[in-house]
Amino acid sequence: MNSKITWLRNAMTSLNLQGMIISNPVNIKYLTGIDAEGMLLITRKENVYITDGRYIEYAHSILTLFDEIIVYNYTDMSQEDYENFFMFCENVGFEESYVTYAKYKEYMHKFKVNSLVETDNLIEKQRIIKDEEEIKNLKTACEITDNCFSYIIKFIKPGMTEKEIAREIDNFYNENAEGVSFETIVASGENSSKPHAVPTDRKIEEQDIITIDMGCKYNGYCSDMTRTIFVGSVPEDIKKIYDIVLKSQQQALDEMKDGAIIRQIAKNVDTNFRFYNYDLIHALGHGVGMEIHERPYISMNNDTLLKENMVVTDEPGIYIPGKYGVRIEDTVLITKFGCISLTESAKNYIII
Amino acid sequence: MNSKITWLRNAMTSLNLQGMIISNPVNIKYLTGIDAEGMLLITRKENVYITDGRYIEYAHSILTLFDEIIVYNYTDMSQEDYENFFMFCENVGFEESYVTYAKYKEYMHKFKVNSLVETDNLIEKQRIIKDEEEIKNLKTACEITDNCFSYIIKFIKPGMTEKEIAREIDNFYNENAEGVSFETIVASGENSSKPHAVPTDRKIEEQDIITIDMGCKYNGYCSDMTRTIFVGSVPEDIKKIYDIVLKSQQQALDEMKDGAIIRQIAKNVDTNFRFYNYDLIHALGHGVGMEIHERPYISMNNDTLLKENMVVTDEPGIYIPGKYGVRIEDTVLITKFGCISLTESAKNYIII
Numbered sequence: 001m002n003s004k005i006t007w008l009r010n011a012m013t014s015l016n017l018q019g020m021i022i023s024n025p026v027n028i029k030y031l032t033g034i035d036a037e038g039m040l041l042i043t044r045k046e047n048v049y050i051t052d053g054r055y056i057e058y059a060h061s062i063l064t065l066f067d068e069i070i071v072y073n074y075t076d077m078s079q080e081d082y083e084n085f086f087m088f089c090e091n092v093g094f095e096e097s098y099v100t101y102a103k104y105k106e107y108m109h110k111f112k113v114n115s116l117v118e119t120d121n122l123i124e125k126q127r128i129i130k131d132e133e134e135i136k137n138l139k140t141a142c143e144i145t146d147n148c149f150s151y152i153i154k155f156i157k158p159g160m161t162e163k164e165i166a167r168e169i170d171n172f173y174n175e176n177a178e179g180v181s182f183e184t185i186v187a188s189g190e191n192s193s194k195p196h197a198v199p200t201d202r203k204i205e206e207q208d209i210i211t212i213d214m215g216c217k218y219n220g221y222c223s224d225m226t227r228t229i230f231v232g233s234v235p236e237d238i239k240k241i242y243d244i245v246l247k248s249q250q251q252a253l254d255e256m257k258d259g260a261i262i263r264q265i266a267k268n269v270d271t272n273f274r275f276y277n278y279d280l281i282h283a284l285g286h287g288v289g290m291e292i293h294e295r296p297y298i299s300m301n302n303d304t305l306l307k308e309n310m311v312v313t314d315e316p317g318i319y320i321p322g323k324y325g326v327r328i329e330d331t332v333l334i335t336k337f338g339c340i341s342l343t344e345s346a347k348n349y350i351i352i
Numbered sequence: 353m354n355s356k357i358t359w360l361r362n363a364m365t366s367l368n369l370q371g372m373i374i375s376n377p378v379n380i381k382y383l384t385g386i387d388a389e390g391m392l393l394i395t396r397k398e399n400v401y402i403t404d405g406r407y408i409e410y411a412h413s414i415l416t417l418f419d420e421i422i423v424y425n426y427t428d429m430s431q432e433d434y435e436n437f438f439m440f441c442e443n444v445g446f447e448e449s450y451v452t453y454a455k456y457k458e459y460m461h462k463f464k465v466n467s468l469v470e471t472d473n474l475i476e477k478q479r480i481i482k483d484e485e486e487i488k489n490l491k492t493a494c495e496i497t498d499n500c501f502s503y504i505i506k507f508i509k510p511g512m513t514e515k516e517i518a519r520e521i522d523n524f525y526n527e528n529a530e531g532v533s534f535e536t537i538v539a540s541g542e543n544s545s546k547p548h549a550v551p552t553d554r555k556i557e558e559q560d561i562i563t564i565d566m567g568c569k570y571n572g573y574c575s576d577m578t579r580t581i582f583v584g585s586v587p588e589d590i591k592k593i594y595d596i597v598l599k600s601q602q603q604a605l606d607e608m609k610d611g612a613i614i615r616q617i618a619k620n621v622d623t624n625f626r627f628y629n630y631d632l633i634h635a636l637g638h639g640v641g642m643e644i645h646e647r648p649y650i651s652m653n654n655d656t657l658l659k660e661n662m663v664v665t666d667e668p669g670i671y672i673p674g675k676y677g678v679r680i681e682d683t684v685l686i687t688k689f690g691c692i693s694l695t696e697s698a699k700n701y702i703i704i
Contacts (some may be wrong), residue, residue: 011439053633055546096453102470111442118454167526174519196406281405 001068004031004126005047012042018089019043020119021107024098026290027123029220032069033062034205040069041086050074076183083112092202093119108171128287128295129309135333138288138311141177142222142331142342144216149227149345152212153352156282158231162186165212166199173216181292185213188235192228192325193274195282195317206232209324213290223294224313224327225343229350239349241278245326246347248272252284252314256332256339262302269316270300287314288331300338310334311342346351353422356383356478357399363474364394370441370473371395373459376450378642382571384412384421392421395437402426430563431496437465439599445471455694473647480647481661485575487685493575494683494694496568500524501579501697505704510558510583514538514551516671517564520619525568527599533574533644537565544580544677547634547669558584558644567644574644576679577695590678591701593630593670597678598699600624604636604666608684608691614654621668622652630670637665640683662686663694 001009008031012020022028022040028049029035031336036058038051047069051059059071086092094107096118108116129137142274148169155168166184173180187197188204194213204210208231215224248269255265266284273280285298296304298312306312312334317327330343353361360383364372374380380401381387388410390403403411403424408654411423438444446459448470460468482490498512500521507520518536525532539549540556544563556562560583567576580594600621607617625632639649644679648656650664656666663687669679682695 099453101448101451101453101456105448111422163526171519174515272687340689 001031001047001177004212005042005067005069007126008042008123012093012125015091015093015119015122017091017093017117017119019086019091019113020093021111021116022095022123023103024095024123027095027098027127030123030127030290032067033267034059035201035220041085042175042258044089046070048072048085050077051286058310062109079110082110086111086113086346089113091115092119092285093117093122094125095121097121099126102172107233110260115116124295125265130289131309134289134311135311136150137219137221138223138331138333139223139342141216141218142146142225142344144173144218145214145223145346147176148214148216149212149225150152151335153229153350154229156204156210156229156352158206158208160204161201162188162191162199162204163201165204165210169212169214173214177218178220179216179217181217185211186225187211187325190322193319193321193323193330195319195325195327197252207235208232209235209238209326211325211327213329220290222288222290223342224288224292224329224331225314225345226315226327227345227347227350228326229352230336231352232352238324241320241324242326243347244272244276244278245316245318245328248316249328249330249347252316253330253332253341254338256306256312256334258308258334260306262296262298262304262306264296265298265299265306266302273316275320280316281319282317285315285329306334308334308336353399354384354418357394357419357421357476360394360475363478365389365443367443367445367471367474369443369469369471370443371438373468374447374475375455375602376447376475379447379450379479381688382479382642384409384419384476384497387572390426394614396441400437402422402429421509428473431462433480434462438463438465441465443467445467445469445474446476447471447473449473449476454456461562476647478642481659482641482685483661486641487663489573489684490575490683491694493533493570494577494696495570496529496570497566497575497577497692498527498695498697499528500566500568501564501577502640504564505581505702506695508510508556508581508583508704510556510560512548513553514540514543514556515553515563517556518551521564521599525566528703529568529570530572531569533567533569533576537578539563539677541602542674542676545671545673545675547671547679549678556583559587559645560584561587561590561678563679564676565637565679565681573641574642575698576640576667576681576683577696578646578669578679579697579699580678580680581704583704585703586701590676593672593676594678594701596624596628596630597668597670597680601666601680601682601699604668604695605682605684605691608658608664608686610658610660610686610688612658614648614650614656614658615652617658618650618652618654625668625670632668633671634669636668637681658686660686660688 038053283299287294315329319325388407637653639646667681671677
C-alpha cells in the first residue's frame with residue numbers, strides 16, 4: 001500500500017475509525033495522486049476509488065498495483081454495494097470541514113452508517129509536514145517564480161497598465177509552469193494600499209511604487225512571493241516604511257524554526273509595527289502546498305509550534321490608506337535549525 | 353427593501369422560517385449586489401450583513417438606504433450580539449447544500465439556534481428565473497462571446513498550439529469583459545474526442561477538427577458557447593456526425609419553451625443519437641446565470657418544466673474515443689412561445 005494511505009490507516013486505528021469517506025479532491029490527490037472528481041473509501045478490507053466514466057481510464061493510468069486501490073465506475077454501483085462497504089464498522093470518519101450538511105445526510109443514507117464521525121481535519125493536518133518529493137516540487141515552483149520576477153522587472157515600463165503586467169506574469173507561468181496558483185496582484189501607486197488589490201487599467205507612472213504578489217503551480221504544488229518595487233527612485237517616506245517591513249520580515253525569518261511558537265513570531269512583527277504606529281492588519285503568513293493557503297496559519301491566534309518540513313510564507317505589510325503600501329513575502333522551509341528560503345529574489349530596494 | 357429580499361422574506365414566511373442565515377457568496381451577491389466575503393442574516397426585524405474590515409467601505413458603497421441592510425464589522429460583534437439575532441425564532445433556515453457540516457455545528461453554537469432547518473436550495477431555485485436586468489447582462493456576455501469567436505476564427509492558423517489559442521481567447525475576454533466564466537477548452541484532432549479536454553501543446557494541423565468551448569463574464573453574468581470548426585476542409589466521416597449533432601441541437605431549440613418537459617427534450621436528442629448508434633454521454637445543457645453551471649440541469653433525470661425567463665444551454669455532442677468529437681452549444685432564453693438564442697454565431701460548417 002502506498003505510504004500515505006498506510007499512514008492514514010494507522011491514524012484511523014488510533015482514532016477508533018474502521019472506515020473513512022474522503023471527499024475533498026485535494027486530499028484524494030494527496031493520498032492517491034488522482035486529480036479528478038470522485039470519492040475515496042477506506043474500508044476494513046480495501047481502498048476504493050469511485051468515479052465516473054470520464055476518469056476511469058485516467059485513474060488506472062495514475063495508480064499502480066502497489067497503491068492497492070480498486071477503481072469503480074459509480075454507474076456500476078448498487079445501493080447494496082454502498083451499504084456493504086462499511087458493514088460492521090462502529091465508526092466511519094468523514095471530512096466535516098469539506099462535506100456540506102446536505103452531503104453528510106446523503107452519506108448517512110447511502111452508506112447506511114449510523115456513526116459518521118468528524119475527523120478534525122486529519123488529512124489536512126498531515127499535509128502540513130511535507131515529504132522530500134513535495135519539498136522538491138515547492139522549491140521548483142519558487143524557482144520559477146524567481147525567474148518570472150527577474151523577467152517581469154525588465155519587462156515593466158511606465159505607461160503599461162497593471163492588467164498588462166499581470167497578464168505577462170500569467171503568460172510566463174502558463175509557459176513555464178502549470179499556470180498561476182492564485183490571481184496575480186499588480187497594485188501600483190495608491191492601489192498598493194489595498195492588501196487584496198485586483199489589477200486595474202491604471203498606468204504605471206514615474207516615481208510609482210508597485211506591489212506584485214504572484215505564484216505558480218509546479219507538479220501540483222504552489223509558490224507564493226511578493227515584492228514591492230520602485231519606478232525611478234525610492235521616495236523618502238516610503239523608504240522608511242519599506243525598511244520597517246523588511247526588517248520585520250527578516251526578523252520573522254530569523255525566528256522561524258522547528259519548535260518556534262507561531263503566535264510569538266507574529267506578535268513580534270506586530271510589536272515592531274506598533275513601535276512605529278502601524279498595525280499588522282493581516283496574518284503574517286500561511287502554509288503552502290497543494291493549496292496556496294493551507295495550515296498552519298501564521299498569526300497571533302495560532303498557539304501551535306512550527307515543525308520541521310513545514311513550508312510557510314512570511315509576508316508582513318504596512319498599508320497607508322489611499323496612499324501606498326509595502327509588502328514583502330518569501331516562501332520558506334522550516335528545519336530543525338532555522339528556515340531556508342525557497343524564494344531567492346532580492347529584497348533590497350528594487351528600482352526599475 | 354429591495355425586491356429580491358422582499359421576495360425572500362415572503363418565501364420564508366410561507367416556509368414558517370422566522371430567520372435565515374445566508375452564507376453562499378453567490379446568493380448574497382444575488383440578494384444584495386455585494387460581492388465579498390461575509391454573511392447575510394435575515395432576522396425578524398432587520399437585514400444584517402456581517403463582514404470584515406476589508407469590505408466594510410465597499411459594502412456601504414454598494415448598498416443604498418432602499419436596501420435596508422445594516423452592515424457590521426464582525427470584530428465589533430460579541431457572542432451576545434449573535435445570540436440576539438434569532439432570539440424567539442422558532443425556525444431559522446440555512447443553506448444545507450453550501451454550508452459544511454462543521455459550519456452547521458458552529459452556527460448552532462454561535463447563534464444559539466435550536467432549530468436550524470434546511471431550505472432546499474430556496475434562493476438557487478429563485479435564481480433560475482432571470483429578471484430583465486439579468487437577461488440584459490446575459491445577452492451582452494453572449495454578444496461578447498460571439499465577437500470573440502469571430503475574432504478567434506480569423507486568428508487561428510495551422511502551427512499554433514491549443515494553449516496559444518486558448519490564451520488569445522482569455523486575453524480577448526480580459527480586455528472586453530470580466531475575464532472567462534470557466535476554463536476555455538480548445539481541443540483539436542483526437543483531443544476533441546474528450547468532452548472535458550484541457551488545452552495542450554498540440555499544434556493545429558491541416559485537416560484538423562477543433563472544438564472550442566468558451567464563455568466570459570459581464571456584470572457578473574456568464575456566457576457559454578461551443579463550436580466545432582474545421583481546418584481546410586470537412587472530412588466526410590466527420591460531416592456525417594456534425595450533421596447529426598447540429599440537427600439534434602436545432603431540434604432541442606425548437607422544443608425549448610415555457611412548459612416543455614426537460615426530460616423529454618434530452619430524451620429526444622438521445623433517441624436521435626441512438627438511431628445512428630451514438631449516445632448522449634453528458635447532460636444536454638444547464639442553466640446559466642451568475643454561475644456558469646446552475647439549475648435547471650437539462651438532462652433525462654430532470655422531471656421539471658422549462659419556464660419563461662430561464663436561460664439555459666443546449667449542447668449535444670458526439671465523441672468517438674481516440675478519434676474526434678463534435679459539440680455545438682448555444683445559450684438561450686426561454687419564452688412563452690419558444691426560445692430565443694442569445695448566441696448568434698453561425699452553426700454551418702465553419703472552415704478556416
